[in-house]
Amino acid sequence: MSFKTISVIGLGYIGLPTAAMFASRKIKVIGVDVNQKAVDIINRGEIHIVEPELDMIVHAVVSEGYLKASTTPEPADAFLIAVPTPFKKSDSPIPEPDLSYIESASKAIAPVLKKGDLVILESTSPVGATEQMSAWLAEARPDLTFPQHNGKESEIRIAHCPERVLPGHVIRELVENDRVIGGMTEKCSSRAIELYKTFVQGECVVTNARTAEMAKLTENSFRDVNIAFANELSMICDKLDINVWELIKLANRHPRVNILQPGPGVGGHCIAVDPWFIVSKTPNDAKLIHTARQVNDMKPEWVINKVKVAIADFLLSNPTKSVKDVTIACFGLTFKPDIDDLRGSPAMMITSQLSKLHLGQVIAVDPNVDLNMIDTVAIVDFEYAQNEADIFVLLVDHKEFKNKTFTKTNIIDTRGVLQ
Template sequence: MSFNNISVIGLGYIGLPTAGMFASRKIKVIGVDVNQKAVDTINRGEIHIVEPELDMIVRAVVAEGYLKATTKPEPAEAFLIAVPTPFKKSDNPIPEPDLSYIEAASKAIAPVLKKGDLVILESTSPVGATEQMSAWLADARPDLTFPQQAGEESDIRIAHCPERVLPGHVVRELVENDRVIGGMTAKCSTRAIELYKTFVKGECVVTNARTAEMAKLTENSFRDVNIAFANELSMICDKLDINVWELIKLANRHPRVNILQPGPGVGGHCIAVDPWFIVSKTPDDAKLILTARLVNDSKPEWVINKVKVAISDFLQANPTKTAKDVTIACYGLAFKPDIDDLRESPALDIAMKLAEMHVGTVLAVEPNIDSLPLYVDYISLGTLDYVRDKSDIHVLLVDHKEFKVNLVNNLNLIDTKGIW
């Protein structure tokens, strides 16, 4: 049985591309988001995020009438929930996942559910979140049955199908990547596969909902641990006066060694976040995963300390100047190269802390954004040439393609990515 109407709840970096891919297959898609500005932008056939190829897709499907955005859910045959899963504000050293966005999305779609509908949680979530979502739906709609109540005979099908895409390549990877399908029952998985096979060319691999949730967390925790090893190496090599970039290149010549590259920390909505979902569930057992998180979270402070040393060295070399006369340049604010995404960005965190502690000027170059968010204080955004010429201390934080030439021939340089 094919799908004629699909609803995507949450039109961000995952939801909007997913909605666009379904709509490009001539299926009516209702995109739902609480952000009225994003809704209006999409309904004009424009996009509010940076993602290659997506603007052309959205423009076409909106013009053809296959995609519309709204702030209120409407009836559909399948609902994909792609909302954030942040952390609760707490003094606890181990962050606690905040499922309130998933809860709100569940309660929003509940009134328009009908027998035979499919609900898929795409949001990266702690283990058990899909079952919790199904429980919220069951509480809101006692007239319908759900998998935890009726098993294979449930009125509503429930599954967890995490996204596994790379920002900057989302459109291609949504189509080509394998998909983990975690239904609460076998029939739930079968129905979810029918949905994704609308455009997915990769293999749809079936498991249960809990394993699907854990699979996504495991993938990103694996990368976090590997990055932590590289970041720890970089700090050790700095103390031992060893070029870490040369060291890693040499070590990787071993046929069974593949060390990743160090950086200023780990950011984004996945690798910097997902390991905590595992740690929060099993704090006494996730020792290696926790240690990796602590190593990567400590790297921004290490970079800031390197900048402090550079300021001190500059002032010693220029005794007529004071700290207020020193201008710091931060190259890159996004959490990874060639995107506009600032979520959980260690580069942005470093720049903001420098601006807070430094009495002089802090300038930034971020080629992928036109303006800084309202919460960013004391940083001025400028062009590459302007910032380079005006600055005394240069801090390379993100290896954007615009920075891949040796732009700064200066001893007052902290290159956290090893490209200069």
């Protein structure tokens, strides 16, 4: 194995599991993150995120000396950049990708690069980001050669290899899933395959960097469009007094139909974000993708309006009570079931908005969130919410909720929990 030391830049939900998997193969791994607290936690052999099996692996590889975390990059044979790619702050209706984290990571590793090193961008990125990263590196290190100028003879190998894993199943999927390898040259791709085959059992499929970038965006845009169809159906069925869950179940009996399940919106760091990377590049052509984003972004407001109607109905049935007497319980805060991740969560957005709009109390139940309070919303247990709340809003289908009996009749079920 020609990779004696690997550096992973960004120790979040993707970077830390990836670093741990390389370290589990008894390779020296240096994880780099700007968050000193996260670095300290990892160096104690602990983890700062929730992901099944990850805690045991990190504890083992730190104890054995194969993984260490730092705030400063050190020399290595391969560098994997797994930093966030958020949006720029703007009033534009089409968000613009913010590549500043990738730029900062590039400039941070540039001083320690040496001839023969491999740099892989794993961060989900707009088309052209890998080439931009390589340009930043070349500008910082004019003494080295890069693929955009020297092609297959370049001294530094550059590739885009997007992650394709599901939170809650990251460890298994890192190993088993096929991997898209988008090298800027064939030699870049070959070097990247050599690296990932350290632990990846799935097939490493070679393409160019731009196609690899677009592949990840396409996968998540496909899901976003399908979820938008389900969400639009749910709003149509609500007006027509049709049970959308039964409808979808019946439609999916067709051998070539597979409609996804509706919900309160779309969240997380991928599906709600990646389609905008396509739209921002080709706003006049990505019409369907753009419309799907609008449908899914509109769904939380639709849920809030349903809650307002439920409050009005409750007060009509209880004329001695005022709005201040009505307690709303929101069940689920994360962006998907059975994880602790609140990033871009429509459930969190709905709960926070209700706490600002509603004159009475708003409480939340989430067995996966280790907090007592978010904003002005108290996080309580299921039994307390059952006893105290007048209106239930089911936002996330955590497994704990599926096994419970809900006693109230004033229920807005956005995930089909009661089905």
